[in-house]
Amino acid sequence: MNQERIKKLESISRELVSHYILEELDDSELTFWIITVTSVKISSDLSYLDIFVSSLLNWEILPKTLAKHNREIQWRFNRALNIRKLPKIRFRYDERWAIWQEVCEVIKSI
Numbered sequence: 001m002n003q004e005r006i007k008k009l010e011s012i013s014r015e016l017v018s019h020y021i022l023e024e025l026d027d028s029e030l031t032f033w034i035i036t037v038t039s040v041k042i043s044s045d046l047s048y049l050d051i052f053v054s055s056l057l058n059w060e061i062l063p064k065t066l067a068k069h070n071r072e073i074q075w076r077f078n079r080a081l082n083i084r085k086l087p088k089i090r091f092r093y094d095e096r097w098a099i100w101q102e103v104c105e106v107i108k109s110i
Contacts, residue, residue: 038094049087052094063091
């Protein structure tokens with residue numbers, strides 16, 4: 001698939017998933033404080049949509065919690081897009097965020 005089209009699809013996917021997390025997950029603010037969709041990556045054959053997320057609290061359980069809502073997120077995603085092959089959504093924790101948090105803690109301790 002055309003790289004420009006994949007980038008556009010990634011951008012739309014990020015907006016759709018971010019909106020769902022913000023609007024529909026009521027308990028997320030109390031459990032995770034702030035949830036951020038840091039990046040979105042679609043495989044070149046449109047099989048998978050990897051959504052990288054981070055949070056300030058309970059980051060280790062965030063992908064599992066979002067995976068519990070995956071059926072609803074996938075359904076809304078599929079309804080919003082009009083393409084032949086719809087990628088399967090997978091949630092991943094963004095490791096870069098964890099490294100950044102560690103660096104901030106070291107700087108604070110100095």
